[in-house]
Structure formats: C-alpha cells, structure tokens
Amino acid sequence: MSERFKSLSAVMLLLTRNNGNNEEILFQKRRNTGYCDGFYDLSASGHVDANESMKHAMCREAKEELGIEINEEDLEFVCLIHKNSNGCIYYNGYFKANKWNGEPVINEPQKNEELKWINIVNDRVIAIQNYKNNIKYSEYGW
Secondary structure (H helix, E strand, O other), X not given: OOOOOOOOEEEEEEEEEEEOOXXXXXXXXXXXXXXXXXXXXXXEEEXXXXXXXXXXXXXXXXHHHHOOEOOHHHOEEEEEEEEEEOOEEEEEEEEEEOOOEOOOOOOOOOOEEEEEEEOOOHHHHHHHHHHHOOOOOOOOOO
C-alpha cells in the first residue's frame, strides 16, 4: 500500500441522470490502474485519504476524475460494503448523485479510457446478481 493511503477505505460514485423516463448511470472503463483494467466501473472511485470523510473523498474523486463539482449535501448514501480482498480488508462506501456542476469528462486519461452513460433494465440487474450468487430462480414484479 502506498504511503498516501492511510486507511483501507474507498468510495464509489453512482452518477445518474434522467433520460426521458429512464435513469442512466455513468460508467468508466479502467486502464493502467493495476486493478481490473479493461473493466467498466462506476464513474468515479478512489481511496479515502487519512483524516478525510467519505463524503469529502467522494466529492474530491468526482472533481479529480470527472472534472465536476458535487456538494456533499447532494450525495445520497447507497450502501457500505465490507470487503476482504486476499486478506486486505476494505470499507467501500457507495454514494449516488444526480446533481452536479460541470460536464463529466475524462480528467485522468492515464487511468480511464472511456465514459459511457448506460441504462440497465431492472430485472437484468437482478439476473446478474442471481447469476453471481448462483440463484437459479427468482421472481420480479409479482
């Protein structure tokens, strides 16, 4: 772990916008980070620095990675995931924002090769979760 990261905490942003009746989520395609390069990830993510709150870190990461300004009061807490990654324990905070200033851009081209707004059909999200959890049957909308 580099000296900069004093805590094993990270934040991830679900940046959303309405496109007609559909909610879209902004994703980035990772590259040259050493972690899941070539995979799509949420639009901004990063470590929480020492003596920094998760909300402050989320706003900082949005500015660094996307060039946008988000006010802490405009962040909606989504969930906390306690993650064990090969014995390295992380606390990952997920936040949603649908209000920001500026236009999202690739602000760190060395780490991000693409931004893409994506609609995900509700039951497809459940199907992916079921697949990952080996759940063979579930119901939706009943």
